[in-house]
Amino acid sequence: MTAISIAGATKRFDGTAAVDDVSLEIAEGEFVALLGPSGCGKTTLLRLIAGFETLSAGAIRFGEQLVAGEGMHVPPEKRNVAIVFQSYALWPHMTVAENVGYALRVRGLGKAEMARKVGEALAAVELSGFEARRPAELSGGQRQRVALARCLAMDPDVILLDEPLANLDVHLRAAMEETFRAFHARTGATMVYVTHDQAEAMAMADRIAVMEKGRILQVADPATLYAEPAGEGVARFVGNGHVVDCMALGRAGDGRSRVSLHGSEALVRAAGGAPSSGAARLALKPEGLALGDGGFAAKVRKAVFKGAHTLYEIEPDMAPGVLLPVTSAERIAIGDIVRVVVRDGWVLPSAAATTKSLAEAA
Template sequence: MAQLSLNHLSKSFGAGRPAVNDLSLTIRDGGFLALLGPSGCGKTTVLRMIAGFEQPTGGSIRLGERVLADEKSFIPPEARNMAMVFQSYALWPHMTVAENVGYPLKVRGIGGDARSRKVREALASVRLEDYADRRPAALSGGQRQRVALARCLVTEPDVVLLDEPLANLDRHLRQEMEETFREFHRRSGATMVYVTHDQSEAMALATDVAIMSEGKLLQVGAPEAIYAEPEGRVVGSLIGQGAILSLPIFPSSPRRLDWLSLSHALRPVMQPHPDVRTADVLIRPQDVELAPEGIQAKVETSLYEGERYALRLTLSDGQMLRAFSRLPVRVGELVRVRIGSGWRL
């Protein structure tokens, strides 16, 4: 197997802003990449170009040494040795579960015992051996999803694509399926690309997360790195529930800011230092605590979430901040908060 690389990939549908704009990305062999972004950001178009359902209008897609698509050549999806789990599962209603799973083998001319053995193995890996002779219509949503997964598993594809596969499932089933996906990835060792707009899903599943917005790739990295050190305002506001403050900061100061430098920046100064520049600073609510030595803020809303209260505060200069509190706080009350940590975007 080999790594999948997208080089300066673009796609535009007629006039207007291109759906995908000059996107370059390399997915290491056996990696599990989540493409994360708001709806309409072009992530599904990227997935469909990798599958071969859309032709790029610029750039190229390679799998190892093999060119899947560029200006001169295009390999149709039939010949790409990929598999995909669709949002709607795309099970063929006129075939049984076993026939659905075995179809890619049938097309490849594999028949008889070899096929039925592989189908049985694939169904066993998603714990659906007993359902082989049922029709998809007789299965529940989660079972259909697992049949779709088994169909991907059966041919040992180079790349497995997943297009918002959990969007149609309820919350309880999602957690179960996330576990199935992780296991599937571990077992198959295939390169996986997973499209979602749900960040907790992306964080929980993937080894790498790529953030897209308006057709552009903003940041790629391990989930922890993206969460801790997002690049730029857009990623900062997409990941986690942080608030972004505009604060006067020395450009030479480190990007991770502690309470000392933050409290400095938050205190109004008559004569700002000439080197100070206004910068965007991301403050996560778990880094904000109610403390007497903190700065003053007014409680705008207080929402009981069960284990804690989620607060929306305004600082004296009108900027908004999020915080958590274990004790009830009244709306309109003046509190003092200490910000333990901030990240310069």
């Protein structure tokens, strides 16, 4: 396996940057997810790593080897990269064993050695005994495991996964998430996983790079990304978050920040680069708000039953037009007036502090 170093990677199509000056260090054996909405550049970045696209600027290295940039472009077939696609990309006329062993046959591997590698790869994804079946005879989850087995048999330096669970139903996705985790633990492979689904990224990746408009907004482990977004884009995209205006009133003895929000005061967490006084921006998530005594007054505008709880959208009396999410097991009618307490929040860093933090993380 190998580390991946991306320095200032840029890819333009007709003058528009799909990937814009992206730098990212991926350690050997690390599982990194590229997360973002459609059109953010994550798949283009994956294709640059694979060698399917050429760089407009910047450089990409696998370990010490330059594979793209500075007048160099190593073709995909010479990068020892394996790719798992959303569409599985299995040959329909081949058996499972033939699909898994195809790349090995192209490499000229002997029949006995190829059969051994195919058998080991299928056993690793729990598909022993499926060697003679055709893709049409398999479920979606089984087809995706065949694609994984094909990767495993190739002994690649890097494994790239492009929205591999997008075509599966919710139950199969949960099962395949565990398959991917086990696959990474077994192989120790360097893996880059593209997805728009933050739950997938949170469940599997060691670190997540959130992308927007061709740039990386933040790179962090899932817990840090969720609790400590580096800016408003990440705060809104991850975890159904909302960002509101507040007034910072100084730091408390435990390092938290005192803020005034909609006429009430609260103690919240604050980034190192967040303002200690004056106007500030506060990131809130549904679980950070609670209905109860004290806090600020708000009107219930929407209710969505979620089973164990109901997700409400509330409009603070002092901020008409602002809608905030809050969960509760109570049944409350739309139009009711409630009191809302801030239990947790995150005062966002200034723009300058965010830029510095992102540069250090990359």
